[in-house]
Amino acid sequence: MDLNNVLNTALCFPKGKTVKNRLLMAPMTTCSGFYDGSVPQDLVEYYGKRAQGLGAVIVECCFIEPLGPAFPGALGIDSDKKIPGLARIASAIKQQDALAILQIYHGGRMVEPELIGGKTPVAPSAVAAAREGATTPRELSCQEIDVLITKFGDAVNRAIKAGFDGVEIHGANTYLIQQFFSPHSNRREDHWGGDREKRSRFPLAVLDIAHQMADRAEANDFIIGYRFSPEEMEKPGITFQDSLYLLEKLAQRGLDYVHFSVGHWSRSSIIDLTDHTPLITRYRQAISPSSSLAKVPVIGVGGIVNRSDVDQALAAGYDLLAVGKACIVYPDWCQRLHSGQTLTLEMESTQREALSIPEPLWYFSLVDAMIRDVQNVGKKFKAGVYHEKVEAEALKLIIDVQLDTDRITDIRLQPDSSLDVDFTQTFEQLRTRMLVANSPYVDAIAGATTQSEALKKAVSRALSTSTKHWAEDCGVDPASLEHYDVIVIGSGGAGLAAAINAHDLGAKVVVVERMPTIGGNTLKASVGMNAAQTFYQQKKGIEDTKACFYEETLKGGKFKNNPDLLQQFVERAPDAINWLAQQDIVLSDITITGGMSIDRTHRPADRSAVGGFLISGLVKNLTQRHIEVLLDTKADNIEFHQGKVSGVRVIDEYGESRVLQTKAVIVATGGFSANTKMVEHYRPELTGFVTTNHKGATGSGITLLQNLGAATVDMAEIQIHPTVEQKSAYLISESIRGGGAILVSQAGVRFCNEMETRDKVSAQIIGLAEKSAWIVFDEQVRSQNKAADEYIAKGFVVQGESIDDLATQIGMDPSVLTQTLDTFNQAVRQQQDLQFGRTTALRHPLDKGPFYAIKIAPGVHHTMGGIAISTQAQVLDTHNHPLQGIWAAGEVVGGIHGANRIGGNAVADIIIFGLLAGEQAANWVKTV
Template sequence: MTSSERILSPFTLPNGAELKNRLLMAPMTTCTGYFDGTVSSELVEYYRARAGSIGTIIVECCFVDDLGLAFPGAIGIDNDEKIAGLAKIAAAIKGEGSKALLQIYHGGRMVEPKLIGGRTPIGPSAIAAPRDGAATPVAMTTAEVEAMVGKFGEAVRRAIQAGFDGVEIHGANTYLIQQFFSPNSNQRDDEWGGSRDNRAKFPLAVLDITHKMARQYADDAFIIGYRFSPEELEVPGIRFDDTMFLLEKLAARGVDYLHFSVGAALRPSINDTSDPTPLIDKYCAMRSEALAQVPVMGVGGVVNIADAVQGMEHGYDLIAVGRACIAYPDWTARIASGENLELFIDSTQREALQIPEPLWRFSLVEAMIRDMSMGEAKFKPGLFVETVQDDVNELVINVSLETDRIVDIELASSPVQTVEFTSSFEEIRSRILDANTPHVDAISGATSQSEAVKKAVSKAMLKSSKARVAEEGGEPAGPKRYDVVVVGSGGAGLAAAIQAHDEGASVLIVEKMPTIGGNTIKASAGMNAAETRFQRVKGIQDSKELFYQESLKGGGNKNNPELLHRFVENAPEAIEWLARRGIMLNDITTTGGMSIDRTHRPRDGSAVGGYLISGMVRNVNKRGIDVMLDTSVDDILFEQGEVCGVRLLTEEQESLTVQAKSVVVATGGFSANSAMVVKYRPDLEGFVTTNHKGATGGGIALLERIGAGTVDMGEIQIHPTVEQNTSYLISESIRGGGAILVSQQGNRFFNEMSTRDKVSAAIIALPEHYAYIVFDEHVRAKNKAADEYIGRGFVTSASSPRELADKLGMDHHAFLATLERYNGFVEKQHDDDFGRTTALRAPINEGPFHAIQIAPGVHHTMGGVTINTETEVLNAAQQVIPGAYAAGEVVGGIHGGNRIGGNAVADIIIFGTLAGHQAALRAKRS
């Protein structure tokens, strides 16, 4: 029998259980569980798709205790309610003919407090992990150690009841079990620490209770595996001799396999770097006869059959396969048929490959993704030299193109090339080359430079595309035809384009700015919707009627009732529309004017705008939707009483005519047009704006030229919390997370969760016309945006409230009294002073303490063009202008006299998708 045949032949474990081959899918974190650790249907289908030809699937690690999850989206096995969901995974895998194992673990000191509600993680000793920002854990008491062994046992029972064929005990990756064995993390002086024998007691106790549960609840074929990390870099730390000591003891107690946890199956020592001998070779040479009876599994770097064969030749009995199983769900069948595979993922195939969106965004997976959306040849091959400008420098960039891909990007010259500059250039270069598109996320902290590089690539692609058309005898400057032209690339425009494309329309997106995203990319709080499944999962009782009434009240009863009803009714489906496209807004908070948690945001609590645009751009790229940047719309073409296209002006001052059956205008509001703001609201002269510089009202003017009516133009919202030096918005989610507003005198002065107009008015009425938003570490940990504010230098921080007051030049007696009084209100859940009823989440008492000086700024223009509930633009006589559609802040009437925080993001998705649908429908009829 050849080595290849051995790999694909059945294999019997020490307990008699037969695996149909020696190949296993490695346990890989997907981050796809719900907030409470329950299983999502997406996760079930991910595992079902990968079962069948492979012998066994080891399902990703499940936390055994609610303090034990080491990453967001982890799934749990910490209570009996989790059994039903896990049973669906086991049934899906076994139904396809593979065995199903479940890995169980506890993160110990590797758990981040923000993942466990701000609580402090636990560990063998009160010693922080040797990594930046690691929390110091609470040392477990003897009773707690014994109880933890019991929790592992209960987890095994649940795995059995869920129908799994076995469990893998996770004693690797510096998690709790490894922490007990490590002399670095375990410096106890009781029976669970000290000597190597004592440090081995915890992993052995977990193995013992696993056997006990298997004897009590399972049959003899139940598989018990153990995963281990062979070495630690730390001093003191686990060395290979220590590992062999532990493995011999595990073998004596009985395990069905041992699983080497290494990045590459043939990795040598990380301690003795002078010795190139693979650790598996050392293991085979050092193991006893008893240990040699236990099958050993290798993982890391296995893509083709030759990789697996090489691993077995070095002594592995079983081979675990990681990334290759993500890229190829039917990996085993492919290599069995003789395919030689390349490790990459087609960017257009996420749904087909059943890869959950959180896993798609995981760094190891992202690195495998190639943008295949370009399809046929688009470019004339060659080197294009582009000169672009970032904030301070002129950059000369060489862009090399082949017929269908970006080959290389080189920085030809730049006045300044620091280490940071070069590093960020290499990162943005890598992102563009990996994705095969310039439409990628900018590098945090190097946005201007990133956008300049992206612009250079876009310019090169445009020139090359034109050259190819000319070479083939075409007319590059001739009229082009699309079913739908979308003007504006913010959230509404992208939603409209994606929806229209998905309904069969050919679509062009036109954006006057050099980058995609519009004002949406600056959105921070989230997206409001009532009666969503994410609310139901969290037990939040809400209703569309309440949502309607609170939005109407917040808008001063000036909202267009028909548009508001359509808005509220369509909001839950808009959440699902995003989710179906891999954009999950499944964490929920609240904003001012809302009495219920209904503001949906990313799972990690980050600002919604960047996350939303990033996800939608991926969808645009995948669909191959055409995008023209640095291109303005001179006119909407109007003939015989209906819209028939647009006239464009490119950055090179080239005029283009594009014929279209429908035009969707999604250009945003006019907050950045100070003259226009002052025209309608003279009292706002001199106010900063939170908007990007493209929010100038151009779309309103375009539509007015073809007869569109307008409404509510004088209704302009100022946002209460704006950092004045940078005009940067401080998210309402900070107040929604439990922060308060304090005057320079150290006093609260208003209900922080009231509507934006009222809070703004209260700040303006203060003698100094500014205030501080004050929060503690508990709030910061739950709101990722706060870390950005700290990084940007907006935040004053101190270890104590008194120190913070001193830094702010504030009377510390008054400030301390304010905190004490507010914390009392939190305790009794009633604000005696200002009637705040929402976001009284936790007392402000966990240091460090933080403050940001803020004042109001122009934020949103509620007025705009008139539309009906089908997003058709209406003229001054309230008649439909055929072929013209509008969505987003360019539209008036929806929000009345004041917009509730979180309603704008809902608006752009609800009416953006509706506009895309209607525009595509009209194109089909024409």
């Protein structure tokens, strides 16, 4: 069928309604509804403008009851109050001579509790989705299921009243209807669960009631379609044969169309990677001409942009095509197609209002990735497909990276029968993140970090190769591409903050990282970021002063802190918190750490570990700015002649050396806790201690700067952290003790003030006969600290339903541990700890089971000593003179923390001095 026929050939649905051509707008989440799911006017304009020329518009999914929204800004059809707003959308579409179809759904277990007032989401069974941090839902009762079916019927009735020509029942995207059919999410043994036939009953019941509502309203030609996800990656999960079974059952009850939910119309199986047959081909081959399903039109979706896409998708066997992103970028897409234009999915950042795109949709990740301003484009690529090896542990495979001149257009796995489903799921998730970000610098997939980093590294190599080819074709000297204003060495929190700030002040920046991953030791940070007199403290009614913060940090550092650096640190801390918030890295929850008297440790609102949250947010900002990162690249030497920086000599993973030209260098390589010889040199008594640091914390930046004559301070000041799980060397966050936990010896008794500074608590543990201790806490502490769930998942935690049960499991006398807790709980009630003088984190009695314990002992955690710097983060030589053009920030620096670092001060340090170094370096470049 040629394009003219596509645009002019009508199709009659089984119930009689006619669509004027074969092109539809796909249902796409806009996140643009009001807080209660009602319709704003800009959304009416958005749909009305895009309906022109199309046969129909399928409006984004609307939740059918208040527990149903699966994302912020979702539209609702859960009450009659929603009818007028939805009617405006239907009317705007129909004014363009297009059919208006409304998708209806319930999110089920995919609903986040915060979207429904903190309530627990519902599902067929109490089985959490197979994704990181998924909430375990509440199983629906049979009575509730009957009510939900009625609510789907009410939604259909409201859609009819709003003037829609039909509804699309959303049985895809792992939402509730799919959950009932899935063997992964439906483990019921009653009428609604069991074998494939029983799991079909809920979607069939929803279809039946939709027909009943249409019949009752005498809407004889009212369209009823069904969207489905052909397969699930979960084990057990829905197979393609399962989907065909369900669709045939639905077709026998009466369907106007079925709608594939896939990322691209030509997608093949995500389960059997050896079978490259498009699913639409398998679908057509599997359907008997005499079956009910053979009479039902099929909608394809995904990757429909240009005329060639339309031709190929229709030739593959689809009857209708749903167009997604192309309709966002081009409201007049049909007309452009008809005129023969070749289109690319790109928009100028100034075009939002002209394109009638609601603001929440504009900032949605998939749309944001299509916004490309010439001045913001990063490196140039030679378009083509680049093959790269991915090697990680037992994983060895080839990927194809397809590039356009300025972006990644696709990442594909070459066929490999040895790959398992779990890895395929990891690949698909990471592929999506990289395509959306147009960058390999994205968050790794939880539980598959090593594989994720290997994939990201391979994509990064493809980009570098392509850029070199582009330079060769254009006659550009590749060395000229590697001239930067500022080179940042190290990609932890300090380095990333410095790079972003320097970029925003006009500098061309590159980050050099010798490890294969971004994040450094910051990824291991857990508790939070200290700051006094912040907006978030004021909002919570916490009275604090910078003077108090200064004095407590000075005391904690045993009065060895550099007073000028400490003053700079304290003064700039609130602004650093605000800067992070401006980058959408919000640390709004507040707790306390040892050595502090006031809650001033800022952490994420969900109380998760600060490190991963911080790096994730900084990397997103790095990617948005197209700041280049060179991974697996060692900074071997800073070229420094006649008092000036001229470049940095680097060595890549293949051993090749080259010089990156620059005027300014920021060193943010971290401390030396993972350098056993260096630690033992300065502190022989720490021989044999485990370290909480990542293996890259070897002090390489200190050596690099010492070679230029830089001075060092406080090198023997090495902090051991009191609470480290010894088998894994994993740090147990101070937030657990700050949340109310206690430390007990193997005898079952407390032995110290748990909220003293780290050096003192560590000394008390080392002084025990067993040289280890147990952190003991209850369900209240666990529920308020997300890190505790991580420790449980890693197998560090012993759990007991009662105190006696816990004591027995960890080899203590139950009566002694009970007495210890009773005494502590009485101290909490009286807010007076007579035993050890603890005055902070006496939050609540430890009396709510279950009870938990983690065995810990001290480990090397932080090196307070390092390079000497000025209050402007300039590196100082042994004569206290600045090395022109060189700055340092983070744990590579000494002097700020004195003889002992307070928990929460390291994260503050890296952001405060990272920002300062970035600012100073960018300003310096403008003057030389």
